[in-house]
Amino acid sequence: MPELPEVETVRRGLGGLIIGKKIIAEAHDTAKGFPNTVADVAQFMIGAKVTDIRRRAKVLMIDLSTDYSLIIHLKMTGQLVYVDPENRFGAGHPNDSLVNILPDASTRVTITFTDGSQLFFNDQRKFGWVRLMPTLEIPNIPFMQKVGPEPLESDFTARQFAERFARRGKTNIKAALLDQSVVAGVGNIYADESLWGAKIHPQRLVASLTDTEFTALYTDLREVMNLAIKKGGSSNHTYVNAEGKKGSYMDFARAFRREGLPCPRCGATIEKMRVAGRGTHICPVCQTL
């Protein structure tokens, strides 16, 4: 699922498509995905205009003119896909092929705008969620209270990065990287890719890392995430952006899901193992314990 670069790609794409549009209808799967009451939707969502789209960690916020926001987590298989039957993207564009397909079995929420265009929240595994709440209350939810700093902010330094890990000295670096309270937005793909870049074995204890290694990890994590944003994210399975397009970062991946293939740096065979309960990819020569 979407990690920081994928969610950021969706945010940027959606911004140009729905900011300023007015919501005329909302429908959702009652089993899962949109827990708000009918009354709240009627009062704070229907008739509201989209004023902004923001991201914090892997969470998206669609701000409305009612001072309420839709707060959305895509988790593993969530998608936010925009479709406009009146204004197609052009012949052959992946979005156009979705016009007559969505909603489908994975659609949990459908938002319709006054111009007839629609935004679909699809989520095959149903781990994701969408919630309508007052914009000012978003910072109070537990996730926002504990989530760590944004790693791509220009004022986020290597020293701050290293200091965030002090609390997690006795676990391995992969588990700590995935911990959203340490640094925001890192998931399985970019954990593996940045550890490969910094030549750090994922099972190394955090407390054993040197300043030089933390700096390398900081630098590589930012490089890899910035590149992924440029490439529109990574698409292994279900991920697509707001226009229904897949990202191409996987064409550039050096370790993630490359088991059996040569390490681009030394030629050794990339191996797959299990660390912190997650499939983990390493170069056994570049990354040692």
Add this chain to the structure above:
DNA sequence: CACTTGACCTGTCCGC
């Protein structure tokens, strides 16, 4: 508190 593991769901792939 920090750390690990299982749970939440559905679909797909791989080996027998």
Add this chain to the structure above:
DNA sequence: TGCGGACAGGTCAAGT
């Protein structure tokens, strides 16, 4: 071909 089990981009609630 069919079937069972493992696994998939994330987080949380439990356990130790």
